Amino acid sequence: MKRLLKHVFTTRAQLKQAFSTSTLRDIEAAIKASESEHSGELGFAVETALDPLAIIRGESSRARAVDLFSSLRIWDTEHNCGLLIYVLLADRAVEIVADRGIHATVGEAEWARICHQMEAAFRQKDFRGGMLAGIKSVTQHLKAHFPASIGDQNELSNRPVVLG
Numbered sequence: 001m002k003r004l005l006k007h008v009f010t011t012r013a014q015l016k017q018a019f020s021t022s023t024l025r026d027i028e029a030a031i032k033a034s035e036s037e038h039s040g041e042l043g044f045a046v047e048t049a050l051d052p053l054a055i056i057r058g059e060s061s062r063a064r065a066v067d068l069f070s071s072l073r074i075w076d077t078e079h080n081c082g083l084l085i086y087v088l089l090a091d092r093a094v095e096i097v098a099d100r101g102i103h104a105t106v107g108e109a110e111w112a113r114i115c116h117q118m119e120a121a122f123r124q125k126d127f128r129g130g131m132l133a134g135i136k137s138v139t140q141h142l143k144a145h146f147p148a149s150i151g152d153q154n155e156l157s158n159r160p161v162v163l164g
Helices: 002-009 013-018 023-035 051-058 061-071 098-107 108-123 127-145
Strands: 039-047 082-088 093-098 161-163
Touching: 002 051, 023 039, 023 061, 023 127, 061 093, 061 098, 061 108, 082 127, 098 108, 098 127, 098 161, 108 127, 127 161
Parallel strands: 039 082, 039 161
Antiparallel strands: 082 093
């Protein structure tokens, strides 16, 4: 019931306050800069809250992130190198979903560590700083395991997706 109420009462205005237009521009620029350093493709999505029926069904932020990874076609990159950073504002939850090419190399524990760091920043209301630090951490892993190569093309939009 508590989670349901959080989702019902988290508003679009709260989303705009946490992720202002300038913050979204900074995230887009950070993704662009990140992708110049490796062959991965980053996506970012932030959602205000889940639908009440999804909460009643027990949908997790992880399940929603996996769904968006699919529907935003993050998985659809030539070298299986897509990665989605998803924020569910009502839960202050961050999820990283990486394509199989990336996930097999970096692993769930490291993604969880990065998510926890971002969530800690969010608890301090530092959404911009938390996101930029998270993108920087992801970038370091992708640079190490998937270095940029000549001819890399930007396959996915760098623009943040804002839902709800």
